[in-house]
């Protein structure tokens with residue numbers, strides 16, 4: 259499965275899909291290629307509705323790519339069955355404390371990320387390093403933007419927030435982020451990071467360091483949803499035998515440590 263590329267050993271696995279939209283379908287098609295069994299699907303907008311909890315019963319891991327409004331209830335239902343979860347749905351992070359309580363009380367494993375793409379996660383690490391390098395040079399302003407398809411529910415995207423939080427942490431001369439199309443008031447302390455919603459773009463992020471004389475950019479462009487699906491399946495194989503609350507960064511850090519001795 260996807261894990262073989264990264265050196266994480268995997269074994270045959272059964273998964274259930276909560277949410278059978280663009281991502282649910284992308285995961286299903288990759289799972290079929292990798293010989294992973296999709297034993298259940300739940301989605302109110304498809305024929306696979308109202309079959310909780312039998313739908314989830316046979317699965318080793320449930321993968322939730324649904325809607326921010328339903329994610330906590332979905333986690334509660336899967337946790338009640340003792341199922342480990344991969345949560346890719348974005349826009350629910352104010353509920354993390356409550357979800358952590360559910361995970362602990364049910365003694366399951368849950369791994370979440372606003373973005374399960376390996377490339378994006380390594381891009382965030384690059385952005386952290388770049389922010390550290392550019393922070394002492396105030397002639398370089400720091401900003402960026404994101405582009406996603408026009409059906410996306412959240413704005414800014416969860417990944418945009420992750421990128422900006424990373425920039426703030428590693429470039430302390432910047433103290434806040436202006437998202438959306440709002441005008442910035444304090445260019446010295448604010449990061450401008452607008453969002454464009456257009457067509458079918460799976461996800462583009464660009465971070466810019468700009469001085470009067472030159473511009474340095476780092477960008478990550480997803481060509482399709484396969485990168486997210488690969489990461490989600492890697493996360494499923496990683497979480498199936500673990501208990502606790504994790505992020506995708508825990509996997510990346512483990513791989514970096516095992517393969518390169520860095521953290």
Ligand SMILES: NC(=O)c1ccc[n+]([C@@H]2O[C@H](COP(=O)([O-])OP(=O)(O)OC[C@H]3O[C@@H](n4cnc5c(N)ncnc54)[C@H](O)[C@@H]3O)[C@@H](O)[C@H]2O)c1
Pocket residue numbers: 276277278279280281282300301302303304323324325326328332345346347348349371372373374375411412486
């Ligand atoms: N973490 C990542 O790597 C990653 C990547 C892409 C998208 N996403 C996120 O995943 C989510 C889904 O994205 P998508 O592109 O597949 O969206 P989508 O709109 O194509 O599909 C979402 C599906 O969830 C279903 N749904 C709604 N409520 C539900 C419920 N209570 N139970 C089960 N299903 C329910 C909808 O009917 C719909 O079919 C979004 O939050 C998106 O931001 C995350």
